Amino acid sequence: MAIKIALLGLGTVGSGVLKIIKNNQKKIKQTSGEEIVIKKALVRNPNKHKNVAKELDLTTDFMEILQDPEIKIVVELMGGLHPAKEYISDALNAGKNVVTANKDLMATYGSELIALAAKDRCDLMYDASVAGGIPILRTLSTSYASDMISEIQGIINGTTNYILSQMGEKGLSYDAALKQAQELGFAEADPTNDVTGKDAAYKIVILSKFAFGTKIGINDFTIEGINNLQDFDIKQAQKMGYVIKLIGIAKNIAGKLFVEVAPCLLPENAIMAHIKNEINALQIKSQSLGTAVFTGPGAGSSATASSVMSDVIAETSNYVKQINGKPFSNFSRIMKLTSSEDVKYPYYLSFDAEETLFTLSKLLSKLEIPVREIKRINQKTVVMTEEISRQQLQDLAIQDQYLRASYKVLK
Amino acid sequence: MAIKIALLGLGTVGSGVLKIIKNNQKKIKQTSGEEIVIKKALVRNPNKHKNVAKELDLTTDFMEILQDPEIKIVVELMGGLHPAKEYISDALNAGKNVVTANKDLMATYGSELIALAAKDRCDLMYDASVAGGIPILRTLSTSYASDMISEIQGIINGTTNYILSQMGEKGLSYDAALKQAQELGFAEADPTNDVTGKDAAYKIVILSKFAFGTKIGINDFTIEGINNLQDFDIKQAQKMGYVIKLIGIAKNIAGKLFVEVAPCLLPENAIMAHIKNEINALQIKSQSLGTAVFTGPGAGSSATASSVMSDVIAETSNYVKQINGKPFSNFSRIMKLTSSEDVKYPYYLSFDAEETLFTLSKLLSKLEIPVREIKRINQKTVVMTEEISRQQLQDLAIQDQYLRASYKVLK
Numbered sequence: 159m160a161i162k163i164a165l166l167g168l169g170t171v172g173s174g175v176l177k178i179i180k181n182n183q184k185k186i187k188q189t190s191g192e193e194i195v196i197k198k199a200l201v202r203n204p205n206k207h208k209n210v211a212k213e214l215d216l217t218t219d220f221m222e223i224l225q226d227p228e229i230k231i232v233v234e235l236m237g238g239l240h241p242a243k244e245y246i247s248d249a250l251n252a253g254k255n256v257v258t259a260n261k262d263l264m265a266t267y268g269s270e271l272i273a274l275a276a277k278d279r280c281d282l283m284y285d286a287s288v289a290g291g292i293p294i295l296r297t298l299s300t301s302y303a304s305d306m307i308s309e310i311q312g313i314i315n316g317t318t319n320y321i322l323s324q325m326g327e328k329g330l331s332y333d334a335a336l337k338q339a340q341e342l343g344f345a346e347a348d349p350t351n352d353v354t355g356k357d358a359a360y361k362i363v364i365l366s367k368f369a370f371g372t373k374i375g376i377n378d379f380t381i382e383g384i385n386n387l388q389d390f391d392i393k394q395a396q397k398m399g400y401v402i403k404l405i406g407i408a409k410n411i412a413g414k415l416f417v418e419v420a421p422c423l424l425p426e427n428a429i430m431a432h433i434k435n436e437i438n439a440l441q442i443k444s445q446s447l448g449t450a451v452f453t454g455p456g457a458g459s460s461a462t463a464s465s466v467m468s469d470v471i472a473e474t475s476n477y478v479k480q481i482n483g484k485p486f487s488n489f490s491r492i493m494k495l496t497s498s499e500d501v502k503y504p505y506y507l508s509f510d511a512e513e514t515l516f517t518l519s520k521l522l523s524k525l526e527i528p529v530r531e532i533k534r535i536n537q538k539t540v541v542m543t544e545e546i547s548r549q550q551l552q553d554l555a556i557q558d559q560y561l562r563a564s565y566k567v568l569k
Numbered sequence: 570m571a572i573k574i575a576l577l578g579l580g581t582v583g584s585g586v587l588k589i590i591k592n593n594q595k596k597i598k599q600t601s602g603e604e605i606v607i608k609k610a611l612v613r614n615p616n617k618h619k620n621v622a623k624e625l626d627l628t629t630d631f632m633e634i635l636q637d638p639e640i641k642i643v644v645e646l647m648g649g650l651h652p653a654k655e656y657i658s659d660a661l662n663a664g665k666n667v668v669t670a671n672k673d674l675m676a677t678y679g680s681e682l683i684a685l686a687a688k689d690r691c692d693l694m695y696d697a698s699v700a701g702g703i704p705i706l707r708t709l710s711t712s713y714a715s716d717m718i719s720e721i722q723g724i725i726n727g728t729t730n731y732i733l734s735q736m737g738e739k740g741l742s743y744d745a746a747l748k749q750a751q752e753l754g755f756a757e758a759d760p761t762n763d764v765t766g767k768d769a770a771y772k773i774v775i776l777s778k779f780a781f782g783t784k785i786g787i788n789d790f791t792i793e794g795i796n797n798l799q800d801f802d803i804k805q806a807q808k809m810g811y812v813i814k815l816i817g818i819a820k821n822i823a824g825k826l827f828v829e830v831a832p833c834l835l836p837e838n839a840i841m842a843h844i845k846n847e848i849n850a851l852q853i854k855s856q857s858l859g860t861a862v863f864t865g866p867g868a869g870s871s872a873t874a875s876s877v878m879s880d881v882i883a884e885t886s887n888y889v890k891q892i893n894g895k896p897f898s899n900f901s902r903i904m905k906l907t908s909s910e911d912v913k914y915p916y917y918l919s920f921d922a923e924e925t926l927f928t929l930s931k932l933l934s935k936l937e938i939p940v941r942e943i944k945r946i947n948q949k950t951v952v953m954t955e956e957i958s959r960q961q962l963q964d965l966a967i968q969d970q971y972l973r974a975s976y977k978v979l980k
Binding site: 179 | 589596601702708711713714717838855857858864871879883892901902
């Protein structure tokens with residue numbers, strides 16, 4: 159008896175799923191315990207997908223999928239919040255298991271949908287929603303099941319990592335690097351969500367739930383993208399032995415949770431500093447395992463499709479054993495978020511021209527900001543501090559109008 | 570109802586398991602679905618473990634564990650082939666689920682024990698047997714469930730990676746680096762299995778089963794360690810832009826399986842070249858995911874214990890749902906091993922002094938070995954070839970008595 163599934167959406171990821179099921183049938187049957195067949199796909203315009211019309215039913219009506227009792231798994235690949243949320247809810251309520259790659263949705267309505275899946279005793283899996291090519295969510299929920307994670311650092315947006323790599327290594331300007339990323343398909347026509355850090359923020363919300371068991375929202379933390387990052391700072395960081403990366407961080411600081419998405423300086427010999435172009439990476443520090451790094455493609459049709467298929471296979475395997483309904487992550491804990499006093503890092507500070515060294519030194523001294531290095535370059539000033547609190551940094555920003563950029567320095 | 574488990578052996582890993590269960594009780598209960606309690610531990614000398622005698626029963630008699638109906642999971646941490654094999658077999662036959670970290674055992678008697686577990690409808694998991702701190706086996710069996718792997722390259726022995734890093738970066742001699750590794754606990758008093766590549770070979774046997782579904786034995790492939798590696802070659806490789814690492818490789822070459830453990834040259838900008846000291850790493854190339862790299866500690870008490878606990882939790886979760894008995898990896902496929910003609914790599918060749926350039930050139934030309942670079946240094950000769958077959962290399966070794974070393978150059 160084959161397991162019938164339905165796809166909502168038949169774009170690049172959907173086509174990738176189709177291809178994997180066609181090419182790797184035998185392995186899929188071995189690993190899932192059943193043959194997996196795509197019975198129906200929801201599309202806007204069936205005429206656009208005539209090439210696959212022989213293999214599966216195309217429909218423009220979600221009800222056809224919802225009311226088909228043969229369909230056991232619904233794979234949501236439409237993206238966006240609505241109607242994805244409604245379709246998934248309806249599918250769960252109809253007793254169907256769900257796989258989604260939709261990070262915006264899971265970061266926004268995750269708790270609600272997870273609770274619904276539990277009530278309906280259905281599986282809801284979304285490994286592909288974070289770093290498609292890195293099996294991070296499943297790893298966090300299984301291999302870290304007995305371990306306590308203290309920090310997760312992620313390069314979790316391929317577009318920005320591509321742009322930063324090109325700026326840093328080839329000396330391209332931000333605009334030129336973005337244009338190149340778009341031409342190569344690493345950036346969308348509208349890259350806003352990527353370059354402002356919002357995409358990475360969605361992912362860190364989901365990662366925090368798995369790594370710390372703690373539910374946070376996209377408005378609970380600071381998000382800074384790379385759209386205001388200057389060539390000047392990339393070059394200065396390099397001269398000091400650092401690489402600038404857009405890092406999503408979630409860290410247990412004395413029992414409170416610190417979350418942020420921002421450009422950070424990494425020492426050039428750190429493994430994370432070597433993660434280039436569209437590649438993603440996650441560095442996890444934990445009590446038992448120490449430091450582990452996972453790296454791979456963050457997106458792309460086949461990587462995301464493969465991640466979706468891992469979920470489909472896990473749900474199929476559960477279906478065969480009649481044990482659907484266990485949450486994707488069982489870990490749950492309430493953690494307070496850190497306040498500005500709790501968070502301490504060394505910072506790279508970049509000041510605009512006009513200030514005298516005397517005035518700046520006086521202010522830094524007044525705020526008790528210890529300085530490791532101070533450099534004047536082309537009438538600008540760059541300061542590397544020792545560890546300071548975010549509170550100190552915020553005070554500095556208020557009192558010094560020339561502070562243009564401040565980036566955490568990670569170890 | 571708590572799940573009772575027993576430990577066979579209470580050394581560093583066993584103590585690590587004890588500590589994790591004590592410290593992370595709450596998370597373990599959430600993720601496994603049950604409280605997990607160590608009821609008994611098999612030890613040689615109970616007097617040595619008086620500090621834990623209050624928490625669990627110590628016994629010198631395996632029968633006490635075997636005949637205890639309350640014990641649902643037996644965790645084998647004794648190492649060695651016998652009596653580990655017999656104890657595991659007895660436990661499975663008594664309907665107990667088994668976790669083991671024993672790579673020698675799984676590489677040698679894996680198929681037999683896996684078949685026994687299936688017959689007895691018990692779980693047999695061994696994620697900790699390969700690269701303790703990297704959850705690679707579970708990842709291969711779940712996240713690669715629909716993907717076809719084409720190559721796996723592993724730095725899977727911490728001792729040798731530590732020695733090579735110290736030789737390469739600090740210029741230490743092999744003996745000095747080994748001594749340092751021993752002092753720091755990264756090498757055992759008798760490092761034979763590590764430095765001869767045997768330890769890595771056991772791991773690549775297990776990895777091949779998970780990555781390619783194919784059963785191979787330790788005698789089916791070439792194993793070369795680092796015990797004959799010369800400082801000279803490490804330095805020459807560096808001058809040419811390469812780093813030498815001990816790599817376990819398993820690769821699908823036109824449908825046949827190539828397996829080898831040997832020192833290899835990696836380009837210095839490759840991520841794998843940056844994996845230093847005792848750290849392990851696995852680079853996996855696959856159809857859908859492209860290239861992914863997983864890195865973390867390869868061994869150590871707490872990393873291995875954490876990996877063991879992932880298995881204990883998975884088996885507990887299965888036990889709660891009454892679904893024990895599914896193999897750890899379902900993927901199974903018969904692949905022929907490659908012959909010497911099938912395998913082609915560029916090679917780094919190192920020749921001893923006596924040969925004239927003329928004689929060498931003539932021989933290389935006769936064997937149709939294309940040369941990319943040839944260097945004479947201190948009356949020695951180093952050659953970088955283009956891609957050549959292992960057959961050509963073997964012919965060269967037979968016909969040229971001065972060939973002292975040959976290492977694959979990986980991309």
